[in-house]
Amino acid sequence: MAAISLKVNGHAHTVDVDPETPLLYVLSDDLQLRGPKFGCGLAQCGACTVIIRGQAVRSCVMPVSAVKQQEVMTLEGLGTPEKPHAIQEAFIDEGAAQCGFCLSGVILTAKALLDENPKASDEQIREALSNVLCRCFTHTRMMRAIKRYQRSRA
Amino acid sequence: MKKEISRRDFVKASGALIVCFSTASLVEPLAMAQGPFDTHPSHVDPEKLDSWLAVASDGTVTAYTGKCDFGQGIYTVQTQLVAEELCVSISKVKLIQCDTSVTPDQGTTSGSQSTPTNFNTRNLAQAAATAREALVGMAAQRLGVSADQLTIENGVVSAKDGRHVSYGGLIGGKHFDIAVSSTAKRRSTSEWKVLGKPVPSLDRVALMSGTFEFVHNVQVLGMVHGRVVRPPEIGATVGNVDEKSVQHVPGLIKVVVRNNFIGVVAEKQWQAAQAAKDLKVTWQPRLGLPAQKDFYDYLRKQPSRDLMLVNSKDVDNKLKSASRVLKATYLHPYQAHGSIGSSCAVADVQADHATVWSATQSVYPTQHGVSALTALPLDSVRVIFVRGAGCYGLNAADTVSYDAALLSQAVRRPVRVQLTRQDEFLSENYGSACVVEQQAALDASGTIDAWDCETWTASFGGRPGYDQPGNVITGMLAGFDPETINPRTAVEPTGELRNGNNAVPSYVVGCVNGKCGGAGSIRSERVLTHAVKSPFFTGPLRSPLRLQNTFAHECFMDEISAYARADPVAYRLQHLRETRIIDVVKAAAKTANWDARPSPKPGTARTGTVTGRGIACVAYEGDNGYAALVAEVEVGQASGRVQASRFVVAHDCGPISNPEGLRNQIEGGVLQGMSRALGEEITWDDRKVTSIDWQSYNTLPLGIQVPIIESVLIDRPEAKATGAGETAITLVAAAIGNAIFDATGARLREVPFTPDRVKATLSSRG
Ligand code: FES
Numbered sequence: 077m078a079a080i081s082l083k084v085n086g087h088a089h090t091v092d093v094d095p096e097t098p099l100l101y102v103l104s105d106d107l108q109l110r111g112p113k114f115g116c117g118l119a120q121c122g123a124c125t126v127i128i129r130g131q132a133v134r135s136c137v138m139p140v141s142a143v144k145q146q147e148v149m150t151l152e153g154l155g156t157p158e159k160p161h162a163i164q165e166a167f168i169d170e171g172a173a174q175c176g177f178c179l180s181g182v183i184l185t186a187k188a189l190l191d192e193n194p195k196a197s198d199e200q201i202r203e204a205l206s207n208v209l210c211r212c213f214t215h216t217r218m219m220r221a222i223k224r225y226q227r228s229r230a
Numbered sequence: 231m232k233k234e235i236s237r238r239d240f241v242k243a244s245g246a247l248i249v250c251f252s253t254a255s256l257v258e259p260l261a262m263a264q265g266p267f268d269t270h271p272s273h274v275d276p277e278k279l280d281s282w283l284a285v286a287s288d289g290t291v292t293a294y295t296g297k298c299d300f301g302q303g304i305y306t307v308q309t310q311l312v313a314e315e316l317c318v319s320i321s322k323v324k325l326i327q328c329d330t331s332v333t334p335d336q337g338t339t340s341g342s343q344s345t346p347t348n349f350n351t352r353n354l355a356q357a358a359a360t361a362r363e364a365l366v367g368m369a370a371q372r373l374g375v376s377a378d379q380l381t382i383e384n385g386v387v388s389a390k391d392g393r394h395v396s397y398g399g400l401i402g403g404k405h406f407d408i409a410v411s412s413t414a415k416r417r418s419t420s421e422w423k424v425l426g427k428p429v430p431s432l433d434r435v436a437l438m439s440g441t442f443e444f445v446h447n448v449q450v451l452g453m454v455h456g457r458v459v460r461p462p463e464i465g466a467t468v469g470n471v472d473e474k475s476v477q478h479v480p481g482l483i484k485v486v487v488r489n490n491f492i493g494v495v496a497e498k499q500w501q502a503a504q505a506a507k508d509l510k511v512t513w514q515p516r517l518g519l520p521a522q523k524d525f526y527d528y529l530r531k532q533p534s535r536d537l538m539l540v541n542s543k544d545v546d547n548k549l550k551s552a553s554r555v556l557k558a559t560y561l562h563p564y565q566a567h568g569s570i571g572s573s574c575a576v577a578d579v580q581a582d583h584a585t586v587w588s589a590t591q592s593v594y595p596t597q598h599g600v601s602a603l604t605a606l607p608l609d610s611v612r613v614i615f616v617r618g619a620g621c622y623g624l625n626a627a628d629t630v631s632y633d634a635a636l637l638s639q640a641v642r643r644p645v646r647v648q649l650t651r652q653d654e655f656l657s658e659n660y661g662s663a664c665v666v667e668q669q670a671a672l673d674a675s676g677t678i679d680a681w682d683c684e685t686w687t688a689s690f691g692g693r694p695g696y697d698q699p700g701n702v703i704t705g706m707l708a709g710f711d712p713e714t715i716n717p718r719t720a721v722e723p724t725g726e727l728r729n730g731n732n733a734v735p736s737y738v739v740g741c742v743n744g745k746c747g748g749a750g751s752i753r754s755e756r757v758l759t760h761a762v763k764s765p766f767f768t769g770p771l772r773s774p775l776r777l778q779n780t781f782a783h784e785c786f787m788d789e790i791s792a793y794a795r796a797d798p799v800a801y802r803l804q805h806l807r808e809t810r811i812i813d814v815v816k817a818a819a820k821t822a823n824w825d826a827r828p829s830p831k832p833g834t835a836r837t838g839t840v841t842g843r844g845i846a847c848v849a850y851e852g853d854n855g856y857a858a859l860v861a862e863v864e865v866g867q868a869s870g871r872v873q874a875s876r877f878v879v880a881h882d883c884g885p886i887s888n889p890e891g892l893r894n895q896i897e898g899g900v901l902q903g904m905s906r907a908l909g910e911e912i913t914w915d916d917r918k919v920t921s922i923d924w925q926s927y928n929t930l931p932l933g934i935q936v937p938i939i940e941s942v943l944i945d946r947p948e949a950k951a952t953g954a955g956e957t958a959i960t961l962v963a964a965a966i967g968n969a970i971f972d973a974t975g976a977r978l979r980e981v982p983f984t985p986d987r988v989k990a991t992l993s994s995r996g
């Protein structure tokens with residue numbers, strides 16, 4: 077065990093955990109965040125996605141000790157129910173969910189891509205989402221929501 | 231904040247069960263239905279109105295339902311239902327889902343039964359209608375005018391002279407103390423103000439903002455973490471457990487062994503994961519598995535439990551004398567539910583009572599199962615539904631609830647268990663593998679004269695129900711027997727047509743005892759089913775057996791129409807009699823701008839990318855919804871890759887409660903069906919399952935070229951409400967298979983249509 081300091085969604089935290097603990101477990105068990113979720117623990121689905129330095133990162137395979145001083149943002153750090161972020165707004169408007177368990181992967185991966193490349197082509201969007209899974213297959217609405225967000229920023 | 235379960239806040243104003251959301255503990259309106267633990271079962275007597283509804287003095291309505299939401303939208307639409315019947319706005323209604331201490335026992339939320347159960351003239355709908363009539367009666371008395379002179383608007387009942395009284399003023403906080411009336415009149419579809427409207431899902435803001443509480447997020451004071459150690463092969467038994475092998479793991483609380491059930495509990499989840507990984511267990515292997523490559527032959531040779539569904543007794547003669555007999559065999563693999571989140575539950579088992587937070591579809595049956603596993607009396611076990619990831623049927627939500635209960639009982643602390651992805655893939659209750667053999671006799675004009683169908687389905691375990699916890703892996707490991715197949719030969723059908731699995735094709739008359747319940751015109755009919763013991767657990771997976779059977783029927787119909795050189799739509803219509811299925815076929819064909827001609831498409835090249843269209847239709851479970859689907863595909867003949875470009879679905883589920891939710895279900899069903907048709911298959915070697923993660927089990931990711939999906943919704947306000955979540959998915963494999971045939975002339979008879987299989991079939995074309 078070791079004391080590890082983290083900055084998550086703008087708040088500083090210190091947790092006492094095994095440094096090898098995946099970031100996801102710290103976020104959900106110790107910090108009680110609900111956005112990132114354990115889907116596979118194998119970096120294969122995206123449910124645990126967070127944003128670190130602008131990149132979509134799979135927190136299920138990242139040891140918490142590797143985060144260091146980098147700020148972590150989770151789905152709930154993006155916006156709030158009262159004031160959702162524009163991409164969350166687009167997903168709300170399109171009704172782009174069924175169970176919603178996959179949303180951290182879908183929304184944060186798309187956001188990271190479009191922040192870096194606002195003009196990403198459909199092909200590039202698909203490429204970025206090529207290992208993000210939604211088992212409810214809400215694909216049509218999710219793609220519409222992503223495009224809506226992209227247009228809203230143009 | 232953590233849930234403080236010993237101090238449950240609730241208001242029992244004048245005895246009415248009104249759930250309030252405490253500020254002291256973290257209680258989410260959507261996810262956490264709180265109520266008094268000592269609630270007497272009489273509170274949930276479905277005959278009593280108070281079991282379904284309570285009105286608070288501020289006029290808010292709390293409704294209790296035994297049908298819960300996993301993302302299929304039933305939370306929103308049931309809220310609409312209550313608002314509609316009570317003439318209040320949606321925001322005034324709080325729906326409490328599935329909690330054995332609070333909600334009526336409505337069995338399992340499955341089989342497209344929620345809407346038929348709660349939206350016709352029973353249960354929740356009838357209770358809400360009863361409440362409205364009772365409130366109007368009270369208002370009539372209070373205002374001294376007759377009930378028919380009163381109008382209701384948003385919970386306020388008014389007389390013509392302007393005097394009015396609110397629901398809160400009439401009953402606020404008090405019991406109705408009446409029975410649910412079977413004669414209370416439901417509001418007619420023409421009066422609907424809330425139902426029938428495209429209401430967006432009520433949970434969407436919480437979901438998109440990451441604040442929604444899933445069962446995975448439930449935290450209870452003092453909670454610790456468990457993991458299970460499953461046998462690598464189903465049926466393997468524990469030889470030796472070396473507890474020393476995990477002594478080094480910090481935070482370890484206990485290694486729990488009960489019969490063949492093994493789990494570990496630790497302070498932290500990561501520690502539990504380490505212990506589960508490091509624990510040395512010697513397993514006694516079982517005999518091994520039948521080879522996958524010969525599995526369908528193996529199935530056909532096993533002893534079986536047989537059922538004859540229809541038998542006109544002239545089929546053999548017709549087959550002998552027919553001018554032409556066509557035969558084909560269709561194969562469907564085991565498939566996984568593969569929920570995006572591996573299953574999770576939290577249990578707090580104390581010496582004299584237990585609480586389980588579970589994403590089960592069946593809180594009451596799970597209560598029975600946990601009671602059996604923990605040997606606690608039934609009424610001291612409470613199971614509270616908290617949503618998990620979409621389950622699509624019996625995923626591992628039940629079994630993990632048992633895991634949590636066993637581990638919590640062993641350590642006397644609340645335990646959270648989440649399965650690993652591999653645990654779940656290894657031993658969930660898969661959708662059944664099936665073989666369907668079809669034969670049809672054609673007369674000289676090319677009309678079908680007789681249809682003969684024989685199916686073999688692999689089955690083992692299933693839903694635990696109220697008394698069979700061994701039907702899922704944990705129950706069996708802990709020593710309870712799974713349901714097995716007792717072989718039996720078929721007897722002649724009696725009673726009436728039972729077509730809940732769509733084993734009887736839509737094109738036959740479906741006559742039992744002179745009463746014909748089928749949708750078609752073919753009079754010579756025989757359908758014989760064989761249930762065979764499966765080497766793996768099986769259980770309902772979205773459109774269980776309906777999908778497999780429909781794949782076989784709708785592809786075979788296509789084969790016959792191709793042989794008869796008939797247009798597949800016209801040929802179907804020629805053999806159908808039931809208006810509702812005819813209407814969906816016509817509507818889908820019309821919207822798809824169907825190219826009426828026989829398949830395959832004339833003059834297509836044998837190389838390069840070719841395109842085709844196919845259709846399939848179903849009367850789901852015989853009469854629980856109707857749909858037709860047109861698929862348009864491109865087939866790369868060199869790669870064997872199939873790309874669907876467009877789907878058109880025509881859908882009839884009676885009166886449409888929420889077109890927005892319905893479209894979402896149809897679109898998701900179609901794409902999930904496409905993923906299952908094109909890639910999904912459980913695989914195994916001679917000992918164990920080998921498809922255990924998202925690399926070894928195919929699923930279509932988000933980054934695919936998403937086909938266009940057009941839904942044509944046929945509203946039937948006068949009809950009974952039917953299910954809608956499983957109808958469209960039932961058709962996808964068949965429609966795609968038929969479209970591939972149209973494009974290439976090659977007939978795929980085995981799901982999934984992987985590139986290799988497509989290429990092999992293409993190269994076997996004559
Ligand atoms: S849970 Fe991290 S990628 Fe699946």
Ligand code: FES
Nearest residue numbers: 174176210211212
């Ligand atoms: S909405 Fe259920 S997995 Fe994506």
